[in-house]
Amino acid sequence: MSEIRGCNIPEDFYYWPEKHVWVTPLEDGSVLVGVTDVAQSLAHAIISALPKKVGRPAKKGRSLGTIESGKWVGPVTSPVTGEILETNPALAEDPGIINTDPYGEGWYMKIMPEDWEADSADLVAGAEAVAAYEAFLEAEGIACE
């Protein structure tokens, strides 16, 4: 786990830093998607999560659903194109787990990507991800609280 400006950036995930989403491939070819520690910090206390329905298409760069904090509703951007397989049922009861455990219990949804190889090509991972995120956070002046 790397920490940049107070934000946790695990090196074993793929990231789309500008959209503040992480993605990790699973053994069955599906991917798990969530928002980063940076995103939850920027949002502050998340009071509601509203993922799109299972079976709906996911399109890279488009919204997978929304989260609300402080009267603000914002999208969770999809890092892949595919089909939504599962949404995190725990978010309905306690959306605050996105704040407390964004890379674990606070995952957002599971997607079966159409072409993971293509979609992952412009995501960053490992040390490259940490460096990219660090540059992004520096440029934006963002720090996690």
Place this chain on the structure above:
Amino acid sequence: MELRVMDFGRVSAIRSQSLWHAIAYGVSDGSPPTLSFMTPESPYVSIGLHSDIDAVDAEACKRAGLPVYRRMVGGGPVYLDHDQLFFQVTIPRSMAPAKRSLAVRRLLTPAVEAFRRVGVDAELDETNEIVVGDRKICGHAAGQIGDALIVVGNLITAFDHDAAAAIAHTPNAATARVFRRKLKRYVTAVDADPRAFTQAAISAYTSHLQRGQASSRVPPSGGTGERSEPGGRASPRAPSPSETLTPYELAKLEELDRKLADPTFVRGEPRRSATPWRIKVKSGVFVYADVIEEAT
């Protein structure tokens, strides 16, 4: 980059929602930052994108002839009517701070300045509520639609607390009475001229964007016609959407006229209910089913 200003005057209830949503899609698609104004010609209820439809007393709304629309930004159910001037500021997401609370604060600060210019001693409290003393004077909400950030608010020149309280579903009559009493205590209208407020807001937001975009030219443009008075007659100078919106925004407007009122969209998916049950009066002030808490 310019600040587009659009004052639509009095519009139908649904258009008082669909117009600014269409503008948000437009700004996301490349339209310039936009400051917009409108007043609904008839009362209705608006619920936030994440609001539980069960938070609204559907029977009470039906009896009062109030349509219920769902908006695509945050916050809870609200009663809106012709004594409220709505304003919205919509900018590309990239122009705002990444931190949500800071972005909202920056985009509400010019509104506070506008209130003060028209004689209202408004302040932005630590929760980003626009208040006079401990009373809320402006309902606001925010969200990201596409790549546009939008913050909406209102100038309330008269507030029907009874009507506003009646639209809320409450577990019992005693709670309803307490909620109504708290609304009267903590939410208030202001004595301000909507025309003057509109001009003050245009000036304040223009200055704000000029400061943030030092190299940009930010003249007000578009429909800057003198607006209608909330509660009064329509202004003959208010431009129609077809005169001011882009073709893309006009297409989205028609789509949103249908979507925001669509019964399936308004009903939405089952949402998480607060446990224990509670209803918000203003930031930090709630009414509970069996206990009242006033956090500060």
